[in-house]
Amino acid sequence: MAPLKVGDKFPSGIEFAYAPITDPSPTACGMMTTFSCDTEFANKRVVLVSVPGAFTPTCQANHLPPYLSSASALAAKGVDLICVIATNDAWxxxxxxxANGVPPESESNVRMLSDSKSEFGKRFGWSLGERNNRFAMVVEKDGTVSYAECEEKPGVVTVSGAEAVMAKL
Known part of the structure; x- marks a missing residue:
């Protein structure tokens, strides 16, 4: 299937595995559950960010931290939810x-989600074999995609970074 593009409707039925952050302790694990985009994205402006892998060098140093430090600024621009997906499991x-200071979900608009088999990335043509590629999209409250960009070179964060997304809001 072709990658999602500006003007497309975000597809229904998309689900990710999710272990909610309920406690900042690294030894406390939430119960894994299903994160339904149909339910969780309803009437929300969402930034969906994909990275190839948790704790990998570029993702850890250059991709996730700017989104976390920009969470308030993104909220001020009308973003209700920031969802980060990778091919790692939910835990x-x-x-x-x-490890990066994401607070419990009751205090945060950031969700760390698992696309463990790269099903979303593969379905929309944005995978790197068994991992998702590095991309970002904005889904508006009506479900319309208003921004969708995928990096062309490995290890680079330009069009999928927080700064690029903020510039388009």
Whole structure:
């Protein structure tokens, strides 16, 4: 299937595995559950960010931290939810969030989600074999994609970074 593009409707039925961050302790694990985009994205402006892997060099140093430090600025521009997906399992995503200071979900608009088999990335042509490529999209409250960009070179964060997304809001 072709990658999602500006003007497309975000597809229904998309789900990710999710272990909610309920406690900042790295030894406390939430119960894994299903994150339904149909439910969680409803009437929300969402930034969906994909990275190849939790704790990997570029993702850890240059991709996730700017989104976390820009969470308030993104909220001020009308973003209700920032969802970060990678091909790691839900507990690794939660641990990565905790290691980077993502607060419990009751205090945060950031969700660390698992696309463990790269199903979303493969379905929309944005995968790197068994991992998702590095991309970002904005889904508006009506479900319309208003921004969708994928990096062309590995290890580079330009069009999928927080700064690029903020410039388009």
């Amino acid at each position: 690794v995503m939660a641990a990565w969030g905790k």
